[in-house]
Structure formats: structure tokens, C-alpha cells
Amino acid sequence: MIADNIGTVRQRMTRACLAMGRPVQSVTLLCVSKSADAAAVRKAHEAGECHFGENYAHEGLSKIDALADLRSRVTWHMIGPLQANKTRLVAENFDWVHTIERLKVAQRLSQQRPVRCGPLQVCLQVNISGEASKAGVAPGAVAELAHAVLGLPGLRLRGLMSVPQPTALLAAQRAPHRALRELLEDLNQQGMALDTLSMGMTADLEAAILEGATLVRVGTAIFGARPLPGLQLGRG
Numbered sequence: 001m002i003a004d005n006i007g008t009v010r011q012r013m014t015r016a017c018l019a020m021g022r023p024v025q026s027v028t029l030l031c032v033s034k035s036a037d038a039a040a041v042r043k044a045h046e047a048g049e050c051h052f053g054e055n056y057a058h059e060g061l062s063k064i065d066a067l068a069d070l071r072s073r074v075t076w077h078m079i080g081p082l083q084a085n086k087t088r089l090v091a092e093n094f095d096w097v098h099t100i101e102r103l104k105v106a107q108r109l110s111q112q113r114p115v116r117c118g119p120l121q122v123c124l125q126v127n128i129s130g131e132a133s134k135a136g137v138a139p140g141a142v143a144e145l146a147h148a149v150l151g152l153p154g155l156r157l158r159g160l161m162s163v164p165q166p167t168a169l170l171a172a173q174r175a176p177h178r179a180l181r182e183l184l185e186d187l188n189q190q191g192m193a194l195d196t197l198s199m200g201m202t203a204d205l206e207a208a209i210l211e212g213a214t215l216v217r218v219g220t221a222i223f224g225a226r227p228l229p230g231l232q233l234g235r236g
């Protein structure tokens with residue numbers, strides 16, 4: 001079931017790449033395993049996947065520990081909001097963080113990153129749709145934060161990440177992804193060498209790939225719908 005789902009997602013990615021004349025390998029599939037248990041992650045790995053994304057530091061760590069035998073073959077990404085009091089756990093156990101939005105958190109991650117692990121790979125999360133309630137740095141403040149993060153020895157700034165407002169039409173889905181790509185191009189014109197656009201989820205991965213995503217974060221289409229909070233299925 002998980003292997004079939006991955007096959008379907010991979011087909012969607014391939015079609016979008018072909019439509020743009022992009023090599024299929026130019027887009028990484030990040031399997032978002034929040035709500036999936038370690039056994040489900042192992043199945044996805046057996047189906048050939050090696051990038052996994054977690055939203056909560058402690059939940060992620062319990063899966064990293066449960067799958068310790070795969071550690072050298074799996075890349076773990078933190079994609080949820082990161083509180084300052086969780087940075088050590090993340091710096092010591094994850095490979096990537098997609099949700100940098102404050103310099104203070106970036107500085108802590110840099111200080112707490114063990115040297116033996118090499119730099120933590122990071123993206124800045126951008127509030128690309130300008131929603132009042134949304135996480136992420138405002139587009140106009142990205143360049144300043146990027147310059148500051150580039151100076152941190154324990155981090156390697158790779159690019160930008162966003163979670164745009166959901167919308168059903170392809171053209172409307174493409175607009176915020178295009179804006180994020182243009183922001184990345186601006187930074188690279190200022191001399192940065194950023195190579196990662198983390199954008200696109202189950203509902204809009206095609207739109208993201210059409211606009212240049214190098215990494216799509218897909219949960220529901222691989223692991224199934226997440227239960228609603230507070231909804232328990234009765235047993236017996």
C-alpha cells in the first residue's frame with residue numbers, strides 16, 4: 001500500500017518534470033512521516049525512499065532511534081515550527097531544518113551542532129502568501145536573514161521553503177511557488193549559491209515542480225490522511 005502510494009507520487013513527479021523538460025532526479029521526494037509510525041517509515045524506505053520529514057522534534061527523535069539501523073542511509077528533515085528550547089535535540093539528531101525564521105534559533109542550532117556531524121543543512125521558511133497567522137519570514141526580510149545565517153559556521157544555508165495558502169486551481173497554486181523561486185533567484189544574484197526550493201505538498205506538487213521546486217514534501221499521498229485531532233476511533 002505504501003509502496004503503491006509512492007509509485008503514484010513518483011509518477012506525478014515524473015509527469016511534471018517531463019512537462020518542464022527537467023530531469024526526474026532534479027526533484028527530491030521528502031516523505032513527510034508525521035503521524036506515520038516507524039514501521040510505515042521502514043516500508044517507505046524498503047520501497048526506495050531515503051528522505052523523511054518530521055514536524056515535532058520528540059516524535060521525530062523516537063523514529064530516528066527506532067530506525068537507528070537505517071541511520072546512515074536515511075536523511076532526516078525537520079519541517080515543523082522550531083522552538084528555541086528544542087534546538088539542541090534537532091541540532092544533534094537531524095540532517096536538515098527547513099523552518100528557520102529567526103536568527104536566534106539559527107544561532108542556537110549553529111552553536112549546538114556537533115562538529116563531527118558536519119554543518120546542519122537549512123532553509124529559511126518564507127511567509128510567501130503574506131498570511132497573518134502563518135509561520136515564516138516576510139519576503140522583504142529574507143535577504144537580511146540569509147546574510148546573517150550564511151555567517152554561522154554550524155549551518156549551511158541551502159535555500160528557501162514555503163507552505164502557501166491552499167487553493168485548488170493550478171494557476172493560483174503556481175503563483176506563490178513562482179514568487180519563492182524569484183526570491184531565491186534574487187539572492188543568488190546577490191552572490192549566494194542557494195540550490196534548494198522546498199515547496200509543494202500532496203495537493204500542489206505539480207504546480208511546485210512546474211515552478212522549479214527541487215524538493216517536494218509529501219505526506220498524505222504516501223502515508224494516508226492524518227486523523228483529525230481529538231477524533232478517536234472506538235474499539236470493541
Ligand SMILES: *Cc1c(COP(=O)(O)O)cnc(C)c1O
Pocket residue numbers: 032034055079080163201202203217218219220221
Ligand atoms: C504535513 C506537512 C507536509 C505534507 O503535507 P501533505 O498535504 O500531507 O502532503 C508538508 N510540509 C509541511 C511543513 C507539513 O507540515
